Amino acid sequence: MRTIVINTGTELLLGDVLNSHLAFIAREIFPLGLRIERQVTVPDGSAIRDAIAESLDRADIILITGGLGPTTDDITREITADLLGLKLQHDPAIMKSIETRAARRGFRLTDRVARQADVPEGATVLPNEHGSAPGLYLAANQTKKWPHLFLLPGPPRELHPMFQTSVLPILRAIVPPESGIGRRTFRIAGLGESLVEEAIGAQLLEIPGLELGYCARPGEIDLRLIGEASILDQAERIIREKLGPAIFSTDGGDLEDAVVKLLTERRKTLAIAESCTGGYLAHRITNVPGASAVLLAGHVTYSNQAKRTMLGIDPRLIVEHGAVSEKVAQAMAEGALVGANADFALATTGIAGPGGGTEEKPVGTVFIALAARGRATKVEKRFFPDDRPTFKVLTTQTALEMLRRELM
Amino acid sequence: MRTIVINTGTELLLGDVLNSHLAFIAREIFPLGLRIERQVTVPDGSAIRDAIAESLDRADIILITGGLGPTTDDITREITADLLGLKLQHDPAIMKSIETRAARRGFRLTDRVARQADVPEGATVLPNEHGSAPGLYLAANQTKKWPHLFLLPGPPRELHPMFQTSVLPILRAIVPPESGIGRRTFRIAGLGESLVEEAIGAQLLEIPGLELGYCARPGEIDLRLIGEASILDQAERIIREKLGPAIFSTDGGDLEDAVVKLLTERRKTLAIAESCTGGYLAHRITNVPGASAVLLAGHVTYSNQAKRTMLGIDPRLIVEHGAVSEKVAQAMAEGALVGANADFALATTGIAGPGGGTEEKPVGTVFIALAARGRATKVEKRFFPDDRPTFKVLTTQTALEMLRRELM
Numbered sequence: 001m002r003t004i005v006i007n008t009g010t011e012l013l014l015g016d017v018l019n020s021h022l023a024f025i026a027r028e029i030f031p032l033g034l035r036i037e038r039q040v041t042v043p044d045g046s047a048i049r050d051a052i053a054e055s056l057d058r059a060d061i062i063l064i065t066g067g068l069g070p071t072t073d074d075i076t077r078e079i080t081a082d083l084l085g086l087k088l089q090h091d092p093a094i095m096k097s098i099e100t101r102a103a104r105r106g107f108r109l110t111d112r113v114a115r116q117a118d119v120p121e122g123a124t125v126l127p128n129e130h131g132s133a134p135g136l137y138l139a140a141n142q143t144k145k146w147p148h149l150f151l152l153p154g155p156p157r158e159l160h161p162m163f164q165t166s167v168l169p170i171l172r173a174i175v176p177p178e179s180g181i182g183r184r185t186f187r188i189a190g191l192g193e194s195l196v197e198e199a200i201g202a203q204l205l206e207i208p209g210l211e212l213g214y215c216a217r218p219g220e221i222d223l224r225l226i227g228e229a230s231i232l233d234q235a236e237r238i239i240r241e242k243l244g245p246a247i248f249s250t251d252g253g254d255l256e257d258a259v260v261k262l263l264t265e266r267r268k269t270l271a272i273a274e275s276c277t278g279g280y281l282a283h284r285i286t287n288v289p290g291a292s293a294v295l296l297a298g299h300v301t302y303s304n305q306a307k308r309t310m311l312g313i314d315p316r317l318i319v320e321h322g323a324v325s326e327k328v329a330q331a332m333a334e335g336a337l338v339g340a341n342a343d344f345a346l347a348t349t350g351i352a353g354p355g356g357g358t359e360e361k362p363v364g365t366v367f368i369a370l371a372a373r374g375r376a377t378k379v380e381k382r383f384f385p386d387d388r389p390t391f392k393v394l395t396t397q398t399a400l401e402m403l404r405r406e407l408m
Numbered sequence: 409m410r411t412i413v414i415n416t417g418t419e420l421l422l423g424d425v426l427n428s429h430l431a432f433i434a435r436e437i438f439p440l441g442l443r444i445e446r447q448v449t450v451p452d453g454s455a456i457r458d459a460i461a462e463s464l465d466r467a468d469i470i471l472i473t474g475g476l477g478p479t480t481d482d483i484t485r486e487i488t489a490d491l492l493g494l495k496l497q498h499d500p501a502i503m504k505s506i507e508t509r510a511a512r513r514g515f516r517l518t519d520r521v522a523r524q525a526d527v528p529e530g531a532t533v534l535p536n537e538h539g540s541a542p543g544l545y546l547a548a549n550q551t552k553k554w555p556h557l558f559l560l561p562g563p564p565r566e567l568h569p570m571f572q573t574s575v576l577p578i579l580r581a582i583v584p585p586e587s588g589i590g591r592r593t594f595r596i597a598g599l600g601e602s603l604v605e606e607a608i609g610a611q612l613l614e615i616p617g618l619e620l621g622y623c624a625r626p627g628e629i630d631l632r633l634i635g636e637a638s639i640l641d642q643a644e645r646i647i648r649e650k651l652g653p654a655i656f657s658t659d660g661g662d663l664e665d666a667v668v669k670l671l672t673e674r675r676k677t678l679a680i681a682e683s684c685t686g687g688y689l690a691h692r693i694t695n696v697p698g699a700s701a702v703l704l705a706g707h708v709t710y711s712n713q714a715k716r717t718m719l720g721i722d723p724r725l726i727v728e729h730g731a732v733s734e735k736v737a738q739a740m741a742e743g744a745l746v747g748a749n750a751d752f753a754l755a756t757t758g759i760a761g762p763g764g765g766t767e768e769k770p771v772g773t774v775f776i777a778l779a780a781r782g783r784a785t786k787v788e789k790r791f792f793p794d795d796r797p798t799f800k801v802l803t804t805q806t807a808l809e810m811l812r813r814e815l816m
Contacts, residue, residue: 011623013444015434016593016630019427022449026423036421038459039449041430047446155624157798185424215419216563222424272687272708278694279680279687282708286686289762289796291710297718298708300680300690306705306748310718340714354697388697390565 001060001175003029005039006051008066008076009154012041020156021065028163030183032175034061044073052083052149060140060147061171066154068133070113076151077136081120084138084146088118094125098132126150126166131158137170148174184232186223186239187249189401196221199242210235218390219397220248220255248404255400256284262407263294263344270403271340272298273311273332275323276350276366280392281399297340301332311335322361324349326379329367337371344406345371346399350384352391366395370402378402409468409583411437413447414459416474416484417562420449428564429473436571438591440583442469452481460491460557468548468555469579474562476541478521484559485544489528492546492554496526502533506540534558534574539566545578556582592640594631594647595657597809604629607650618643626798627805628656628663656812663808664692670815671702671752678811679748680706681719681740683731684758684774688800689807705748709740719743730769732757734787737775745779752814753779754807758792760799774803778810786810 005025011017022039029036037059042051044067055062067076081088095117102109116133119125126135136151150167153159188196193216200223204212209231213224225235240247248258263270272282272295282298285291299310304323307313313331321327332347350366357363364385371377380402384394413433419425430447437444445467450459452475463470475484489496502525510517524541527533534543544559558575561567596604601624608631612620617639621632633643648655656666671678680690680703690706693699707718712731715721721739729735740755758774765771772793779785788810792802 010621011632012430013434013447014438014591014621014632015431016621016623016632018431022420023423023426026421030422036449037451038455039421041444041447043445051446183422213418213422213424215424224419224422224424274687274690274706277691278699278703279682279690279706279708280694282682282687283685283691283800286688286708286710286760287796287800291686292764295686295708296711297714298682298687298706298710299718300687300694300703300706300708302694302700302706303704309747310705310707339717352694356700386565388695392691392695 001034002058003034003036003061003063004055004059005036006048006055006062006064007039007041008044008048008051008064009041010043010045010073013043021154021159024156024160025063025163028168029171032168032171033181034171034175045075046079048076049079049083052080056146061150061174062147063150063152063167065152065159068116068135068151068153070116070132074133077115077118077120080138080149080151084120084144084149086120086122086138089121090114091117091119091125094119094134097127101132124170126152126162128153128158129161129165131155133158135162135166137167140174180228181226182229182232183224183226184236184250185225185252186236186243186247187252187255188221188223188243188246189219189248189255189397189404191221191243191246193221196223196243200239203238203242204235207231207235218386218393219401245405245408248401254284255397255404257288259400259404259407260285260288260291260294262404264290266407268294268343268407269296269340270294271296271336271342271345273336273345273347274298274300275302275307275332275348276352277348277392277395277399278302278352281346281348281396284396284400296342297336299336307332311339324351324361324365324367326367326381329369329379330371330377333369333371333377337373343373344403345369346403347371348395348399350391350395352388353385354388364391366391368395368399368402370399370406372406409442410466411442411444411469411471412463412467413444414456414463414470414472415447415449416452416456416459416472417449418451418453418481421451429562429567432564432568433471433571436576437579440576440579441589442579442583453483454487456484457487457491460488464554469558469582470555471558471560471575473560473567476524476543476559476561478524478540482523482541485523485526485528488546488557488559492528492552492557494528494530494546497529498522499525499527499533502527502542505535509540532578534560534570536561536566537569537573539563541566543570543574545575548582588636589634590637590640591632591634592644592658593633593660594644594651594655595660595663596629596631596651596654597627597656597663597805597812599629599651599654601629604631604651608647611646611650612643615639615643626794626801627809653813653816656809662692663805663812665696667808667812667815668693668696668699668702670812672698674815676702676751676815677704677748678702679704679744679750679753681744681753681755682706682708683710683715683740683756684760685756685800685803685807686710686760689754689756689804692804692808704750705744707744715740719747732759732769732773732775734775734789737777737787738779738785741777741779741785745781751781752811753777754811755779756803756807758799758803760796761793762796772799774799776803776807776810778807778814780814
């Protein structure tokens with residue numbers, strides 16, 4: 001079934017907000033065998049009408065986000081009803097729930113708020129657990145030539161639960177049984193896109209009926225396969241044979257998820273000492289639920305004094321080799337390991353920029369150390385002459401991958 | 409001038425990648441008086457043709473991203489040339505630069521790579537500093553009825569520098585002198601959207617010619633004004649009078665930027681002790697260039713033992729009040745302050761969830777402390793019963809805002 005997404009919102013077209021709806025909806029509907037054929041963003045106001053009108057005869061399902069709220073610009077409901085020739089009817093049950101919500105939060109009710117209780121005739125109301133404007137579903141009407149239409153709220157925290165609770169069950173009922181087409185994603189760290197393609201590209205391209213996609217991000221590559229199960233099995237065998245240990249996830253999980261999972265399974269603990277990554281490595285680890293069981297301590301030691309007092313680093317080491325050096329990275333990791341009595345410790349020291357580079361150690365130079373109880377500490381030197389956020393991502397990717405390989 | 413953005417890429421429509429191009433381009437072109445009227449996402453392949461064709465007569469400028477690379481799906485160049493009836497010509501200068509790039513990186517050259525040196529007749533080549541596929545610009549042609557067309561690479565790290573170096577100068581030459589319409593954004597922390605609207609909404613709505621927009625994100629609100637300078641001045645006076653100290657940025661900067669700027673100006677230093685935010689507060693501070701001059705030390709003390717050894721917290725305090733308590737938050741901030749000999753210290757302790765909540769202290773409970781040399785420590789208790797990432801954002805927003813208010 002041909003699916004079109006229409007996102008409304010002046011803030012999207014002014015660049016004030018990233019459009020996360022497209023990616024969210026795409027991932028939610030793929031398991032039903034649905035793919036988005038086209039997505040359009042239009043500003044609040046009358047452009048919504050054109051976008052819906054031109055989609056009516058080229059979609060089987062139209063999903064519209066935004067423009068259901070109380071302000072004067074929110075006219076998706078009215079425009080859709082007008083376009084389809086449907087009357088708006090005031091729904092007392094919605095009004096009641098809006099009133100209850102307002103009372104609980106101490107809001108005054110205005111006429112604008114009351115508009116959110118208007119429903120085009122024949123529409124199904126989709127409850128909103130996190131806001132006052134409900135979503136609306138209009139079933140396809142072959143006589144009047146319109147497809148299935150969903151009107152959904154703009155704020156992600158309202159859209160996401162409504163989509164999962166109310167939209168997916170309706171889609172499951174109207175989408176024909178699955179075609180048998182599935183997808184698998186292999187997430188790969190520590191290899192460049194060209195190396196990945198060289199390792200598997202030629203063999204995979206020979207498999208008929210396999211759709212293959214690469215997506216490279218800083219420090220990782222997603223390899224995306226779409227096809228029938230037997231074809232996916234055939235491709236997966238090749239990928240596992242050629243890339244085995246480089247695959248860190250097949251369920252969409254991040255590298256930090258894989259690391260926390262391995263630490264948890266092996267009942268191992270971690271300490272972290274960060275200079276140039278400034279807390280980002282600890283942040284990534286602690287984004288994973290359950291991280292508290294494996295992360296004992298994190299140190300952000302920007303200053304040399306902090307390196308000394310927090311990690312016990314000999315000041316002469318810093319004088320002799322510089323704060324950004326193999327020796328200091330090693331001492332940071334070992335200091336964190338001993339201080340927290342952990343099984344493993346990761347440390348980073350480098351020059352994130354934009355200032356602080358020298359000829360010998362230009363901006364982007366970084367040392368990453370992995371200390372393990374009873375084993376020699378490993379230090380890797382890398383060069384990431386990128387912007388500050390990318391530098392932090394690449395450095396933490398390298399650190400996490402060093403630990404993942406150690407734990408495998 | 410009517411501007412349309414067409415983003416191509418199957419990965420966007422599968423939800424593998426967030427579309428960041430729209431927001432980037434929107435922000436870059438606004439100062440020229442350009443706003444994006446419409447944006448369309450289509451998959452790699454022939455759908456690109458329809459998207460371009462239907463935009464030819466409703467845009468003055470079309471910006472197309474993606475599909476210029478070496479793989480079989482990359483056909484934007486060919487489709488555009490075909491649609492406009494232009495021949496593709498092999499450009500030896502581009503080929504030379506592709507060869508140099510490949511040699512430096514040890515790539516083999518394939519026929520597919522060579523296609524990137526094909527240029528539609530009459531097109532201007534836009535150099536790519538970070539990839540092999542150059543961008544292309546086709547000037548508007550009134551006889552043949554096509555608008556200005558820009559073909560740009562998909563990867564952000566190739567697109568961004570090319571846009572700033574090559575696209576903006578061309579746009580400046582073709583866009584009529586500015587209309588006098590400008591925009592101002594006021595970023596506000598510590599107040600809910602309804603309070604902001606109540607404080608200023610009615611007065612601002614009375615100003616004719618003012619376009620007003622709100623955008624609420626966790627822990628902050630952007631207030632967006634668009635209009636002529638005199639109108640913006642009038643609105644700004646009202647906003648400053650009513651919301652003055654709550655405004656942390658008018659240049660798009662984040663709360664952490666404001667905090668690091670104030671610390672730097674006042675020559676003050678900071679230490680951080682984090683439990684539930686797990687390094688995210690230090691990460692936000694160290695995202696700001698120059699943070700190394702103000703951040704002395706950060707501690708991530710998930711475990712009670714780490715709280716004791718790293719921050720010197722009396723274990724009896726934890727037994728008596730619990731790790732998530734006002735007393736422990738205070739002791740963490742004071743321990744970090746003294747340990748680093750800093751002017752200020754921030755501390756967080758709370759229950760991020762999903763596990764770990766109790767009836768007395770449910771998931772979302774958090775205490776945030778601000779210690780300052782020679783002054784009484786302040787502790788705020790908050791309740792953020794949200795998902796883990798939102799909990800971290802809201803907690804660090806509160807911490808940063810406490811410090812910003814202290815520094816004002």
